[in-house]
Amino acid sequence: MNPLSFITNSRNPNLNVAEIYRRYSNRSAYIPLYSQKVPAGFPSPATDFVEARLSADDYLVKNPISTYFVRVKGDSMMNAGIFDGDVLIVDRSIEPSIGQVVLAEVDGEFTVKYLGNNKLIPANANFQPIEFKDGQTISVIGVITGSMRKFV
Amino acid sequence: MKRSIALIDVNNFYVSCERVFNPKLNNKPVVVLSNNDGCAISRSNEAKALGIKMGEPWFKCQEIARKHKIQGLSSNYALYADMSNRVMEILRGFSPNQEVYSIDECFLDLTGFKELTAYGQEMRGRIFKWTGLPVCVGIGATKTLAKLANHCAKKMPQFNGVCNFNALADDELNALLMKIEVGEVWGVGRRLTSKLLTLGIKTAYDLKQADPEYLRQQFSVVMAKTVSELNGTVCIELEEISPPRKQILSSRSFGQPVRDYNSLAEAITLYMSRAAEKLRVQESLANVVQVYIRTNPHKPDEPQYSNGMTIPLPSPTDDTRQLVKIALWALKYLYKRHYAYAKAGVSLGDLMPRTTAQFDMFASGQSTSRSQSLMSTIDRINAKMGRESIKLASEGMNYSWKIRSGRKSPNYTTSWDGLVKTK
Numbered sequence: 001m002n003p004l005s006f007i008t009n010s011r012n013p014n015l016n017v018a019e020i021y022r023r024y025s026n027r028s029a030y031i032p033l034y035s036q037k038v039p040a041g042f043p044s045p046a047t048d049f050v051e052a053r054l055s056a057d058d059y060l061v062k063n064p065i066s067t068y069f070v071r072v073k074g075d076s077m078m079n080a081g082i083f084d085g086d087v088l089i090v091d092r093s094i095e096p097s098i099g100q101v102v103l104a105e106v107d108g109e110f111t112v113k114y115l116g117n118n119k120l121i122p123a124n125a126n127f128q129p130i131e132f133k134d135g136q137t138i139s140v141i142g143v144i145t146g147s148m149r150k151f152v
Numbered sequence: 153m154k155r156s157i158a159l160i161d162v163n164n165f166y167v168s169c170e171r172v173f174n175p176k177l178n179n180k181p182v183v184v185l186s187n188n189d190g191c192a193i194s195r196s197n198e199a200k201a202l203g204i205k206m207g208e209p210w211f212k213c214q215e216i217a218r219k220h221k222i223q224g225l226s227s228n229y230a231l232y233a234d235m236s237n238r239v240m241e242i243l244r245g246f247s248p249n250q251e252v253y254s255i256d257e258c259f260l261d262l263t264g265f266k267e268l269t270a271y272g273q274e275m276r277g278r279i280f281k282w283t284g285l286p287v288c289v290g291i292g293a294t295k296t297l298a299k300l301a302n303h304c305a306k307k308m309p310q311f312n313g314v315c316n317f318n319a320l321a322d323d324e325l326n327a328l329l330m331k332i333e334v335g336e337v338w339g340v341g342r343r344l345t346s347k348l349l350t351l352g353i354k355t356a357y358d359l360k361q362a363d364p365e366y367l368r369q370q371f372s373v374v375m376a377k378t379v380s381e382l383n384g385t386v387c388i389e390l391e392e393i394s395p396p397r398k399q400i401l402s403s404r405s406f407g408q409p410v411r412d413y414n415s416l417a418e419a420i421t422l423y424m425s426r427a428a429e430k431l432r433v434q435e436s437l438a439n440v441v442q443v444y445i446r447t448n449p450h451k452p453d454e455p456q457y458s459n460g461m462t463i464p465l466p467s468p469t470d471d472t473r474q475l476v477k478i479a480l481w482a483l484k485y486l487y488k489r490h491y492a493y494a495k496a497g498v499s500l501g502d503l504m505p506r507t508t509a510q511f512d513m514f515a516s517g518q519s520t521s522r523s524q525s526l527m528s529t530i531d532r533i534n535a536k537m538g539r540e541s542i543k544l545a546s547e548g549m550n551y552s553w554k555i556r557s558g559r560k561s562p563n564y565t566t567s568w569d570g571l572v573k574t575k
Contacts, residue, residue, distance in 0.1 A: 065241045066282035068564075071571040087571065092282050103574060108176040110574040141284070 060146045066093035068142070070103060070110065077101070077112055080123035086149050088112060092142035101144040106130060107137060112144060155386055156268055156291055156318055159298040160243055160275060161257035163286045163306065166194035169235045170225055172284035173564040173572055181222040185210050189226055189559070190405075226560035234565045238283050246275055251390040259295060259390050272314035292317040295388045296381035299338040300356060304328060329357035329382075339378050344371065356382065400438075402427040403497020409448065410493045416445060417480055423498045424479045428472040429531055431500055437468035439502035441475060443482040448494035457491045468504055471527060475500070 061067045072086045080101060082088065090103045102115045113120035113130065120130040120138075132138050162168055166184035171177045181198035185191065191207050192199070202220050204213055210224055217224060236255045244250050249261035262268055272289035279287050290302025297317050305315035317325055335345040337356050351370070353359050360382040368376035377387040402423040410416055420443060431438055444460030461482040469475065479498055562570030 065238045069568075069571050070574045072575075073573045074575045076575060087568075088574070092284070105175050108178065110175075110572055112574050 060089050060148065061091075062145065063091055063093050066142075067091050067145075069148075070112070072112065072147075076122040076124050076127045078124045080114070082112065082123070082144075082147060083149070086147045088144050089146045089148070090142040091145045094143040094145070096140045096143050103141045103144060105137070105139050105141055110141075115140060153263065154318065154384070155293050156262040156265060157293070157295055157298045157386075157390070158247075158260045158262050158268075158272065158275075158289055158291045159253075159257060159295070159302045160260065160279075160287050160289050161302060162239060162279075163288060164194055164196055165236075165256035165285075166227060166232055167196045167199075168285050169232050170228070170561055171196075172235070173231075174561065177223060181220055182225065183210075183213075183222060184225050184227050185559075186227060189224070192224075193227065224559060228561050228563065230563045230566045231561065235283060235285065239279055239285060239287070242279055242282055243275065246271070249390055259298065261390055262291065269314055269316045269319055272316065273312075276313050287313070289314045290317075291315070291319075293384040294381040294386050295390070296338045296378055297384065300329070300332060300336065300382075303332065303336050326357055326360075329360060330355050332356040334359050337378060337382070339374060344375070347371070398501070398503055400427045400430050400500040400503070401497065402430075402499070403444075403495065405495045406493065410496075411489075411491065413483075413487050413489075416487060416493060416496055417483060419496050420479050420483050420498060421476050423496070424476045425472050427498055427500050428470060428475050428527075431470045431503070432527055432531060434503075435506045436503040437470050437506050438465065438475070438500035439468050439504065440464050440500070441478050441482070442499040442501060443479050443486065443497075445483070445486055445493050445496045447491050455491060457488055459486045461486055462501075464502075470506065472530070 057064075068090045070088050070090055072082055072084055072088060075084055082101070088103070096102050096115055098115055098117060100115050101112060102120075104111055104113060104115075104120055106120070111120065111130070113122055115121075116129065118132045122129065130138075167177075167182050170182065170184065177196075179198065180196070181202055181204075182196040183192040183199050183204055184194040186193045189210055191209050192204055192213065193207065195204050195206065199222055202216060202222065204216070204222065210217075213222070213224075216222065232255060239256075240250070240252050240258055243258055243260060247260040247262055247265075251259040253259055262271065265271060268291050272291060275289055276287055279285055288302055288305040290298050290300065290305050291314075292298040292301045301315040301317045305311045305313055308315070317328075320328070332355055333345075334340055334348050334353055334355055335342065337359060340348065340359075347370075348354075348359065351362075353362055359379060362379055364376040364379040367379060380387050404419070404423070406419070410419070424441075440462060442460060442462045444458070446458030447454065447456050449456065449458075463478055463482055465474075465478065564570050564572055
């Protein structure tokens with residue numbers, strides 16, 4: 001299928017279509033960005049000024065092949081701005097370092113915490129840090145690079 | 153110049169995908185079952201050690217499964233397809249020449265690359281880090297040798313997942329090939345193995361030493377090519393673009409027997425819609441439609457009926473509406489009352505690229521640009537909103553005949569409702 005084949009039908013003269021949106025892939029929608037305002041009532045030179053199209057995907061996801069989403073349950077990371085129901089972006093390709101928020105696996109369960117020195121630290125005083133003990137399987141799976149939340 | 157070809161494949165692919173998102177399955181016996189939870193199609197090493205065979209019907213494993221707490225999971229193809237795409241894309245970064253051979257394996261041409269064993273370890277490391285999936289890498293001078301090297305990488309722990317035949321001296325390689333049964337050689341099936349054994353060819357090394365001309369007479373030119381490939385002469389090149397399929401099939405066994413025409417019609421409509429979608433993805437048109445229905449041959453005490461019909465189309469098309477209409481027309485002729493139908497299917501045949509199609513000037517309902525844009529709109533909405541968001545009304549809404557997939561994992565990577573939950 002031609003990825004450019006979908007262009008909204010603007011043949012109807014009653015429709016005041018200001019901009020034709022194209023979808024380059026089924027991954028993300030694009031929002032046009034203009035470098036300056038274009039006066040109305042003039043054969044529009046607007047297309048010359050389209051610089052780029054912003055996409056939430058581009059903003060949040062740097063490496064799509066190694067990126068996964070997970071949903072937060074509970075409020076152990078509340079003070080890091082991570083709330084129950086948020087969708088977190090996990091990039092497995094980034095080498096985790098101390099102080100970053102990471103997705104880790106502890107005894108077969110996933111958890112999101114700050115990475116500390118041999119421990120995982122919550123961002124909520126009601127929770128205890130998880131110390132790495134012998135015989136426990138703890139592995140850091142990826143770095144949390146961002147979060148998403150919908151209000152409506 | 154000696155070629156260097158790598159074969160990379162994911163260990164126990166379906167089971168490994170499930171484990172990435174459900175680590176509790178690690179170190180436990182796990183099998184993934186085929187459609188309708190019929191047979192074991194992927195087994196963890198623990199399940200293999202318990203004697204679960206590839207393709208073994210799951211109902212025959214109930215006792216051992218209960219005894220050893222073997223987890224039987226329904227297959228989750230949306231998850232496997234997404235993980236497969238990730239693996240293939242990562243590997244594309246390692247060589248400009250890639251042939252994706254199946255959902256979990258691909259060939260890479262590494263001719264001219266240096267330090268191949270280390271390069272293979274780098275692939276392994278990156279795939280594991282980025283996806284959580286374990287892979288093995290085999291490298292050889294031909295595809296057949298790469299396949300065998302991959303077998304060694306998997307079965308012999310000393311290679312640590314990467315076996316590079318090109319780094320071995322001739323006598324080292326031969327010693328290795330002597331340890332491999334001839335049945336493991338690519339293209340040598342079970343039937344050919346028994347015939348080779350009667351000729352005294354037991355190992356991969358025996359086959360390498362065999363006279364290709366004699367084997368060509370005894371078997372076919374394919375076997376002679378295999379011998380050449382074992383000796384390092386490339387006979388099978390990498391196919392970088394997989395040829396478009398000549399036929400598209402869509403069929404399923406029903407979760408429960410279906411007796412009424414309407415349910416069968418729903419099933420046929422759904423299968424045809426899927427097949428037509430695949431047809432449009434590969435930009436082809438179909439010239440022939442086939443439809444078949446049958447009862448369950450494994451229940452000989454029940455009345456048996458099976459019938460199919462092939463209909464040549466007046467003009468090539470990829471229009472779901474037209475294809476469904478023809479399939480339902482065929483079903484009306486095939487359908488007989490009072491039978492318990494177990495399976496139905498459709499196929500699209502005699503495919504041709506859309507670009508070369510010659511249209512019948514007088515035909516109606518052919519693949520005109522209007523119908524094309526309607527079809528691509530439907531495909532797009534379904535891709536975005538989830539399968540079957542938009543469909544023909546005859547597909548029906550309740551799917552009482554639909555397959556069992558009771559123990560399917562969530563669509564961890566392709567549905568917002570399926571995301572892994574983390575505390």
